[in-house]
Amino acid sequence: MNVRSAHSVLESVFGYESFRGDQAAIVEHVVAGGDAVVLMPTGGGKSLCYQIPALVREGTGIVISPLIALMQDQVDALAANGVRAAFLNSTLSREEAAAVEADLLADRLDLLYMAPERLVQSRTLDLLSRARLSLFAIDEAHCVSQWGHDFRTDYLGLSVLAEAFPNVPRVALTATATPATHRELTERLRLDGARHFVSSFDRPNIRYRIVEKNQPRAQLLDLIRTEHAGESGIVYCLSRRSVDQTAEALRAQGIDALGYHAGLPEEERSAHQARFLREDGVVMVATIAFGMGIDKPDVRFVAHLDLPKSVEGYYQETGRAGRDGLPATAWMAYGLNDVVQLRRMIDSSEGSAARKRQQRTHIDAMLALCETLTCRRVQILRYFGEDSEPCGNCDNCAEPPTGWDATVPVQKLLSAIIRLDRERGQQFGAGQIIDVLRGKDNPRSSQSGHAELTVWGIGADLSENVWRGIVRQLLARNVIAAVGDYGVLVLADAAGPILRGEETIELRREPERSQRARTRSGGKAAVVELAVEDQPLFEALRSWRAEQAREQGVPAYVVFNDATLIGVAERRPASIDQLRGISGIGLKKLDRYGQALLEVVAGESSGGHP
Known part of the structure; x- marks a missing residue:
């Protein structure tokens, strides 16, 4: 039981010459019987950190995994390397499950996968108490945090392992954890005495790009055709309807696209997931219900057609691209309606005031990432408590956006909101207010006499797109808010100092994206x-x-x-x-x-x- 034998397993079983990063230290610690908390980015080699100790130590390693649908593929991958692996879940018949249990008790397994809800059952705990165990690996450990991404109540029961198996080392692993989530998962899993290994969250092979939303499905089609033709990718949408419509639109254009969401029959979801995993060049259009635990290494792009609810979610989802270390793209189309829609969802959702505050904090961080003038990678890594230098491989680094003093236009916008409310007793969404600023007549303006207002046409020097960008950025910064079912604009507390001239405000000016710049990151990433x-x-x-x-x-x-x-x-x-x-x-x-x-x-x- 030493690193030398662990290295021989690495080489002979998995075919790798050397460990990467913290892998050697983690393996040595766990082989020696120590508990560990491992924070390592997707594609960083987390699985080897428990698979190799399970092969070196005597007994069977128990892997707690959140998705039973992927256990078969995980076991197949290990079996292809000569590892004796199995799973226990509801897909097995009674006879098949009994055979796996017999293999466990007879010490004929190296690794056994099961979901947390099965592990905490008294019958399972009794079974494990009669087996020789090498370790427990708790994968996707961030699921134990109620403030983190993908919270799973089943994970809360895993603290029982500390009491029931005090002499079996436990390893908690995740690719997504802010410092707060890190602390909470450590506490809830009772790993206070564990050694912590925190690797860099950087995924340098992923190029982060966020574009202004303008006919997003056409933009997505352009991305696939010009940069990722014939390659595997994942497209995330917020609603089931959007998933269905986007997948259909891509298929109509000759893209091999499938849909995945909770509204589809289980058989159809399983068939789609199997095709995505087993075939090259399939594009999966999905809600965030898809992707956790997906080991497919050659996903060349992840696209978001709607704004994710948190940086944790965005990082977890984009991290499914380029797990093999080859170049990959994380692309998102983002617009004004995304801000309004997500904030409205939070305000109308059930939950405590503290929960809603936390959700708003997550959204604010996501919006800050979208609107930043600086390196996107620096912003992402800072969110996870890591300092870095500009990466040179995101859109902001490749073509730096410029800021502009938008104080006067913002004052005009805020004044228009006030005048409409005070002089006409009316509140409107962004579209009507922009029409008033630009002096654009429409039936609503004609009926309400908006042309008589002093703010009529005072913003005619700016295009509608520029005004929509201003509104979007003010919403992101909480200078204004969109309230009610119709998203009417009202002033927030931060508007006062700007309106009175006590503060100036700089906003982002979107650069013109050249065809040449786009194709620099294009081509088939795998063969580049x-x-x-x-x-x-x-x-x-x-x-x-x-x-x-x-x-x-x-x-x-x-x-x-x-x-x-x-x-x-x-x-x-x-x-x-x-x-x-x-x-x-x-x-x-x-x-x-x-x-x-x-x-x-x-x-x-x-x-x-x-």
Whole structure:
């Protein structure tokens, strides 16, 4: 039980030459029997931090995972590496579950997956008390925090492990935790004595881009066609209706798009998820119900057509892109209605005043990220308590936006809101107020005599889009608020000093996005790392992998991920020995697929395919 044996497992089972970041220290600590809290970004290798200790220590590692729908794929991926893994969940028949329990008690399993609601049952705790256990791994541990993302009440019961199994090490792992969530999960899981490993949350391979919303489905289609044609991606929408309409619109344009939300029949959801995991180039359009625990490494883009409710949610969702470390895109279309809609949802929701305050705080942080003039990555990492330098790989770094002194236009807007209310006893949403400022006649203005107001037309020098941007940014900064079912605009406390001339206000001016700038990050991300002459072999390897995955009924990444295929395409091995050392090819896969890989390489090199 030492790091040397752990390293041999890393190399022989998983096919990696060395640990990354804190992995070695975490593995050493857990192998020695210590408890750990691990905060590591998606794609950072969290799974190895409990899988390797479970293989090195005696007994079976119990993995608490939130989604039973993904356990089969997780087990398949481990089995492909020669690991004895199984799961216990409601998809098994009574006979199948009994067989898994017998294997556990007979010490024939390395890892056993189960959901938290099953683990805390008295029958399960009794079963585990009779087994030899190497560790407990609590995955997606942020689910225990009531203020964090994806809160799950089932996770609260996991504190029982500290009492029931005091001598079995526990590892809590998450990719999403603010300092407050970190403290809460530590307390609720009774891991006060644990060693904490906090890695950088940075995902340098992801390019963050937020664009002004203008025909968002057309913008999304342009993103897919020009930058990610034929590649896997996830599109997040706020409502089920939007999911259905967006998936249909993409299919009508020849994109292989599927929908996923809680309103679909379970069989359809499962079939769609299976296709997304097992096939290349599928785009999943989904609500946030989709994605937790998804291990698909070659998701090349994550797009948001609606504003996420928190930075935690946004980071968790965008983190599903580029888990293989290759370039990926996190893209979002964001507009005025997003701000109004989310704030209205909070105000009309059930829950305590404290809960609503917390939700508003989350929204404010998300809006600050959207409106920032500086590096988006710096803003995200600061939210998680980490300092960094500008990344050079987000839209604000690539084409820095400029700020402008908007004090006078803002004063005009605030005055228009006041005049309409005081002189006409009327309150309106953004559209009518902007029409008044621009002197644009419409039936409502004609009926109400708005042209007689002193504010009529005083903002005619600015376009409607500029005014909508001003309104959006003032809403984001809580200078004004949109209230009621119709989102009428009213002044907030912060408006007074600006209106009286005691404070100035600088707003963001959106840069013109050039075609050249957009295509710099475009192209097929998976092959951008390859020389032109190696790309045909990479595509041949992908075709071979797809065929293998179909025959076995497993996701393509269970065979090999893109990074491994890139390694093969670059090295062009001609013998089994030359395959050794390519990242991701362990002994089991070398034995199973080695000769076939060599045949693909030889076939492509000779100008044909085997």
